[in-house]
Amino acid sequence: MSKTIILIPSRLSATRLPNKPLLKINNLSIIQHVYKRAKESGVGKVYVATGDKEIAEDISEIKGNYILTKKKHKTGTDRIFEAYKKIKKKIKCDYIINLQGDEPFINPNDIMKLNLYITKKKSDIGTIATKISKRCFSDSSIVKVITKGDIVSNKVSKAKNFLRYCRNSKNKNIYGHVGIYQYKTSILKKFVNFSQSKTEIKHRLEQLRAIENGINIDVVYSRNKSLGIDTIQDFVEIKKKKEYKI
Numbered sequence: 001m002s003k004t005i006i007l008i009p010s011r012l013s014a015t016r017l018p019n020k021p022l023l024k025i026n027n028l029s030i031i032q033h034v035y036k037r038a039k040e041s042g043v044g045k046v047y048v049a050t051g052d053k054e055i056a057e058d059i060s061e062i063k064g065n066y067i068l069t070k071k072k073h074k075t076g077t078d079r080i081f082e083a084y085k086k087i088k089k090k091i092k093c094d095y096i097i098n099l100q101g102d103e104p105f106i107n108p109n110d111i112m113k114l115n116l117y118i119t120k121k122k123s124d125i126g127t128i129a130t131k132i133s134k135r136c137f138s139d140s141s142i143v144k145v146i147t148k149g150d151i152v153s154n155k156v157s158k159a160k161n162f163l164r165y166c167r168n169s170k171n172k173n174i175y176g177h178v179g180i181y182q183y184k185t186s187i188l189k190k191f192v193n194f195s196q197s198k199t200e201i202k203h204r205l206e207q208l209r210a211i212e213n214g215i216n217i218d219v220v221y222s223r224n225k226s227l228g229i230d231t232i233q234d235f236v237e238i239k240k241k242k243e244y245k246i
Contacts, residue, residue, distance in 0.1 A: 002094040002119040004044045004182070006111070007067075007083050008034055009076035010101035012052045016231055021055050021101055025239050028062075030229060031055060033104030035064045038097075041111035045091060048101075049083035074196065075206050076100065077181075081192045084185070095119060096188055100179030105227040105242070111180065114220050117156050118182045123218040125191075125210055126182040127159070129175035130222045136176060137166040141230045143177040143205065151175065151221035159217040162207045175219070178226045181207070187215060 010021045010031050017023075021031035028036070031048060038046040048059045051071035059066045067083040080098050095118065097111065110128055118126035129145050131152070136142045144166050149157035150173055157173070166174055183191065191210060200208045210217055229235050 003092065004095040004097055004115050004119065005091060005093045006038045006041070006043060006046045006097040006099055007080040008038060008046070008048045008099045008101050009073075009079040009083075010034075010048055010050045010052070010055050011071075011073075011079075012054060017229070017235065020229065020235070021050075022058055023235055025104065025242050029058050030104045031058060031101050032062050032064075034099060034101050034106070035059060035062065037104070037106050037108050038099055038111065039064075040108035041115075042108075043097065043111055043115045044093070047083060047087070049079050051079070077188070077206055078192055081188055084188065088185075094185060096183050096185060098181040098183065100228070102229045103179045103226070104229065105238070106178065106180065107222070107224045110178070110222045110224055113222070114180060114182055117220045118218060121156070121218060122184075123182070124184055124187045124215050125207075125217045127207070127217060127219055128178040128180055128222050129219050130178060130225055132174070132176035137174070140164040141234065145175050145177045145219055146171055147173045147175065147219050149173065151219055154221075156218055156220050159207070159211065159219050161211065162203075162205050164203055164205070175221075176226055178222060179228050191215065 014020050022029045048066040051069050056066045069082045073079040145162050146160045147157040151157045194213050
């Protein structure tokens with residue numbers, strides 16, 4: 001059976017919402033929420049990969065595991081690859097889940113479901129998507145994925161493209177992307193050695209690098225809505241929902 005570990009890249013210097021990982025919802029920081037969801041999935045060992053001592057100390061408060069990396073990386077995937085290299089002699093694994101540090105309320109069952117599908121299919125890379133309304137198509141904070149097939153019916157399909165804006169609402173099979181990826185360790189090594197493309201840099205979407213270099217990404221369907229936090233507006237809205245829910 002394939003072995004999987006979960007690495008959560010996290011940094012304080014996010015341009016759109018600085019110090020985001022340490023913002024609190026229900027007395028827990030965002031990064032603590034993400035860590036707890038990852039642990040609850042039961043998929044494998046969990047580590048936060050960070051270059052910031054403040055984040056490491058925050059994770060230590062809940063007796064969590066962390067790996068200190070260089071402070072600056074071009075992408076979160078580069079950060080998890082550094083973390084993986086530091087622990088690969090101690091922990092052998094076939095797959096690495098890169099769980100984004102701004103998904104504090106991801107459903108642990110979705111992490112488990114992703115791992116189940118991706119390891120069974122022996123996919124190169126896997127991720128999760130969910131239904132969204134057409135009014136979300138023009139919202140750049142919601143990343144969209146277009147798949148080859150209907151993932152609601154088929155449960156999983158290959159990604160054709162990822163985008164922030166979708167002007168043509170007639171396109172079929174458009175879903176909201178959830179911030180989680182699962183890589184074969186061999187594919188992760190290849191991925192970080194590819195140069196960043198102009199398209200990836202322009203749209204701030206790492207996954208375009210994989211597609212442009214011929215690596216397949218399998219997309220698994222989830223019925224659960226994503227509650228990723230990218231902006232101060234996202235944080236305020238989610239904080240209200242979670243702290244004042246009746």
